[in-house]
Amino acid sequence: MTVHIRPLHPMFCGEVEGVDMKHPLNPDEVAAIEAGMDEYGVLIFHNQDITDEQQKAFSRNFGPLERPGAVSNITKEDERRLDPLMADVSNLDRHHKPFRADDRKRMFGLGNRLWHSDSSFRAVPAKYSLLSGRIVTSEGGNTQFADMRAAYNALDEKAKAEVEDLVCEHSLLYSRSKLGFEGLSAEELANFKSVWQRLVRTHPVTGRKSLYLSAHAGTIVGWQVPEARIFLHDLTEDATRSEFVYSHKWCQYDLVVWDNRQVMHRVRRFNDVEEVRDMRRTTVAGEEMTVEQAA
Ligand code: OGA
Ligand code: MN
Numbered sequence: 001m002t003v004h005i006r007p008l009h010p011m012f013c014g015e016v017e018g019v020d021m022k023h024p025l026n027p028d029e030v031a032a033i034e035a036g037m038d039e040y041g042v043l044i045f046h047n048q049d050i051t052d053e054q055q056k057a058f059s060r061n062f063g064p065l066e067r068p069g070a071v072s073n074i075t076k077e078d079e080r081r082l083d084p085l086m087a088d089v090s091n092l093d094r095h096h097k098p099f100r101a102d103d104r105k106r107m108f109g110l111g112n113r114l115w116h117s118d119s120s121f122r123a124v125p126a127k128y129s130l131l132s133g134r135i136v137t138s139e140g141g142n143t144q145f146a147d148m149r150a151a152y153n154a155l156d157e158k159a160k161a162e163v164e165d166l167v168c169e170h171s172l173l174y175s176r177s178k179l180g181f182e183g184l185s186a187e188e189l190a191n192f193k194s195v196w197q198r199l200v201r202t203h204p205v206t207g208r209k210s211l212y213l214s215a216h217a218g219t220i221v222g223w224q225v226p227e228a229r230i231f232l233h234d235l236t237e238d239a240t241r242s243e244f245v246y247s248h249k250w251c252q253y254d255l256v257v258w259d260n261r262q263v264m265h266r267v268r269r270f271n272d273v274e275e276v277r278d279m280r281r282t283t284v285a286g287e288e289m290t291v292e293q294a295a
Helices: 027-040 052-062 104-113 148-153 157-163 172-178 186-191 225-239
Strands: 004-007 014-017 042-045 128-135 143-147 167-170 195-198 200-202 209-211 217-220 245-248 255-259 263-267 278-283
Touching (some): 004 027, 014 027, 027 042, 027 255, 052 128, 052 278, 104 172, 104 263, 143 148, 148 225, 217 225
Parallel strands (some): 014 042
Antiparallel strands (some): 004 014, 128 255, 128 278, 143 263, 167 195, 167 217
């Protein structure tokens, strides 16, 4: 089968035909998908009724997988529903039942409703995320993507010069404190130690620049915190205006891949106390830090 990509938006996002993730891909197919990712930032594949093993195998075509673990969530190993390489983005506990309304893990998961880039809180942040919709909602729960290359391009020359060399501090603490999530244990606090990321990234293949924003960014190195926060807040508001956003309404067995180096994403509200939304993510690790880390 040949890989065919149809654009879904004037700037980014494509819909792919000619791929069946139940079977190994040949090098030409992998290359066509990678090239599509470089160009579109987000690719949507339909009708991929796959197992976790098939999802991991497909994902590994693009690099080694990130292991979610305690640096990315408050879920303990013995509370996990899925295997250690699958990020559980569902609203389900390990007995496959929706979290109770007051469950701490549910509160933590609400952070995905803020615009973010996956694993921007790791010194080497993620390359791709691959999200499989095993059970999708009847209403709500769309995933939105915002093109951070377009957002960068839209800055005027003065603003581009201002952001060029800025370095932000990222941590899960920052995104969760935006929601008023509190009561982290000493161990959780230690896991969520902040890292540094450049605010302007250059894509390793296309050379295109993008704004590396994320809800996990809590301050700018060398700035006063309130000034940094309002600066990042304003930039994020401009970067996520409707012309840069694509909203994906899920069908069961869609698999969506996004390049965390070029786009941000968020999930929209749904009735997560009553409806089941079983979403499973694999994450392809990034290849390098965006900036040397603080000593
Ligand atoms: C993710 C995420 C959004 C969603 O998987 O990283 O933010 O739609 N998910 O569940
Ligand atoms: Mn995410």
